[in-house]
Amino acid sequence: xxxxxxxxxxxxxxxxxxxxxxxxxxxxxxxxxxxxxxxxxxxxxxxxxxxxxxxxxxxxxxxxxxxxxxxxxxxxxxxxxxxxxxxxxxxxxxxxxxxxxxxxxxxxxxxxxxxxxxxxxxxxxxxxxxxxxxxxxxxxxxxxxxxxxxxxxxxxxxxxxxxxxxxxxxxxxxxxxxxxxxxxxxxxxxxxxxxxxxxxxxxxxxxxxxxxxxxxxxxxxxxxxxxxxxxxxxx
Amino acid sequence: xxxxxxxxxxxxxxxxxxxxxxxxxxxxxxxxxxxxxxxxxxxxxxxxxxxxxxxxxxxxxxxxxxxxxxxxxxxxxxxxxxxxxxxxxxxxxxxxxxxxxxxxxxxxxxxxxxxxxxxxxxxxxxxxxxxxxxxxxxxxxxxxxxxxxxxxxxxxxxxxxxxxxxxxxxxxxxxxxxxxxxxxxxxxxxxxxxxxxxxx
Numbered sequence: 001x002x003x004x005x006x007x008x009x010x011x012x013x014x015x016x017x018x019x020x021x022x023x024x025x026x027x028x029x030x031x032x033x034x035x036x037x038x039x040x041x042x043x044x045x046x047x048x049x050x051x052x053x054x055x056x057x058x059x060x061x062x063x064x065x066x067x068x069x070x071x072x073x074x075x076x077x078x079x080x081x082x083x084x085x086x087x088x089x090x091x092x093x094x095x096x097x098x099x100x101x102x103x104x105x106x107x108x109x110x111x112x113x114x115x116x117x118x119x120x121x122x123x124x125x126x127x128x129x130x131x132x133x134x135x136x137x138x139x140x141x142x143x144x145x146x147x148x149x150x151x152x153x154x155x156x157x158x159x160x161x162x163x164x165x166x167x168x169x170x171x172x173x174x175x176x177x178x179x180x181x182x183x184x185x186x187x188x189x190x191x192x193x194x195x196x197x198x199x200x201x202x203x204x205x206x207x208x209x210x211x212x213x214x215x216x217x218x219x220x221x222x223x224x225x226x227x228x229x230x231x232x233x234x235x
Numbered sequence: 236x237x238x239x240x241x242x243x244x245x246x247x248x249x250x251x252x253x254x255x256x257x258x259x260x261x262x263x264x265x266x267x268x269x270x271x272x273x274x275x276x277x278x279x280x281x282x283x284x285x286x287x288x289x290x291x292x293x294x295x296x297x298x299x300x301x302x303x304x305x306x307x308x309x310x311x312x313x314x315x316x317x318x319x320x321x322x323x324x325x326x327x328x329x330x331x332x333x334x335x336x337x338x339x340x341x342x343x344x345x346x347x348x349x350x351x352x353x354x355x356x357x358x359x360x361x362x363x364x365x366x367x368x369x370x371x372x373x374x375x376x377x378x379x380x381x382x383x384x385x386x387x388x389x390x391x392x393x394x395x396x397x398x399x400x401x402x403x404x405x406x407x408x409x410x411x412x413x414x415x416x417x418x419x420x421x422x423x424x425x426x427x428x429x430x431x432x433x434x435x
Contacts, residue, residue: 060283063276114430118423164421171424174417179431208279 001062002054004037004047011036015058020202024083025050025076046073052213053080057205066216074217075145078138081214084206085130092199093123099192103176106184115175122168129161137214144221147228162207169200239266240353243286245295246319247272251338255290255319262346274303281310288353290317293324293332301331315352373416382409384434387426 002011008031012018022029027043027050036054040047049072055062100119104112143150173196176189242265246252252270259265268284271277274295281289289307297303304316318324318332321339329335334352336345375383378399385395392410396403414420419428429435 061276061280063279111431114427118427121423167420168424171419171421171427174419175424175427175431178418179428 001059002036002051004040004051005035007033008036008039009033011054015054017057017202018054020087021053021057024080024087045076048072049074049076049080053209056209056213063212066220069213069217070220077214077217078141081138081206081210082134084202085134088199088203088206089127089130092195092202093126096192096195096199097123099188099195102188103180103185103192107181115180118175119172122165122172125168126165129165133210137210137218141214141218141221144218144225147225149225149229162203162211166200166204166207169196169203172196173200240264240287241266241268241285242288242290243268243281243284244270244319245272245274245277245289245291246270247292247295251319251321254338258342258345259349278303278306278310281307281314285311286314288315288317288349290319290336290349293318293320293328294322296328304331315355317349317352375413375416379409379413379416380434382406383413383425384429386410386413386422387429387435389422 002014019029025040025043025045027039027045031039034042036051037047040050052064052069052072055064097119100116104116106112107115140150173193176196177193180189242259244252244255244267246255256267256270259267268286271280274291277291289311307316308314315334316332317334317336318329320329320335320337333355334348336348340348381399382395385398390398392403392406396406399406413425417425417428419425426435
């Protein structure tokens with residue numbers, strides 16, 4: 001497990017995927033030999049929160065308890081998750097779509113258009129999913145963090161829809177490297193496969209944070225809120 | 236060399252875990268993974284640990300253990316799941332388990348039950364006993380292609396069964412084979428597959 005006194009560069013050497021997380025925290029490259037704690041302090045990021053995410057992305061068997069989570073400054077949870085959504089929707093998904101359009105152009109028209117349609121449907125599905133989270137769960141957490149009673153019923157995040165998204169990405173990878181005609185732009189096809197696998201792994205960790213951190217944390221804050229209100233009434 | 240059966244024990248009591256571990260080690264043929272004391276992150280860990288057999292105390296599973304069991308099977312389809320019980324457990328819960336060991340059972344009956352559980356689902360052992368089972372035929376059969384096309388067209392399992400004059404159970408087993416062979420789960424993905432292969 002990573003700790004605040006470790007060098008950020010060492011953490012990235014241990015798991016290079018963490019480099020993709022830095023922009024989501026607003027941490028620029030060029031951090032030299034600084035420790036995680038120093039880099040986080042300079043960027044105004046709670047170091048425990050940053051490490052929580054890095055550990056989740058690195059150690060498959062790491063799952064913190066709610067006691068651990070609730071002792072951490074989680075004020076950046078929603079901004080972090082939103083930044084991840086923006087990275088997926090504004091950078092990765094259009095990038096993958098470009099690859100797919102290039103490859104589809106070289107295929108026969110019918111198969112090419114079906115292939116593009118499959119991806120377009122997926123892109124719409126995942127974008128809708130993110131938007132729904134940003135409309136429902138995120139404002140709810142922000143209200144709770146500001147000690148307000150959030151409006152409306154708590155709509156639980158659907159782990160089913162997360163696993164559906166990952167399944168579709170998996171189907172896409174299978175189709176791309178197993179069933180597309182092998183002579184159509186092999187280099188670009190391989191790049192596409194790596195792009196999708198990378199995105200899929202990233203989204204699986206992202207879903208893990210939403211299901212195993214965000215959700216229990218919201219539930220914990222709600223219990224706290226109810227307790228405070230009860231005590232308020234008794235006084 | 237016989238392949239070892241990799242076993243994951245999920246049980247809170249160290250006494251029980253140690254007892255079972257000793258029994259399996261003495262019997263041989265089992266490779267014991269580090270035991271877990273609760274089932275909270277079990278589903279995520281299965282793809283990493285890749286056990287052939289899961290021995291789990293049903294009280295650790297969610298109240299609706301059926302759902303969690305389905306999720307566990309989905310996470311590791313070839314794994315056999317065995318319930319480990321030493322107290323009264325509702326029959327509704329127990330019905331979800333095909334294999335059950337009670338800690339009051341004798342050593343030999345526990346081991347023979349585990350052996351049956353392994354043989355019924357585990358592919359490595361079957362491979363060992365009859366090498367002819369290792370087949371290179373990963374391609375879809377004609378019947379599977381028929382089913383795939385109908386799935387891709389959006390027909391329900393029942394509709395497919397009626398159309399092909401086969402049972403719902405058979406359709407489901409074809410569908411399972413299709414997903415197993417192609418690696419594609421979604422209807423939309425199967426539709427793309429069917430188009431690429433000029434099946435529709």
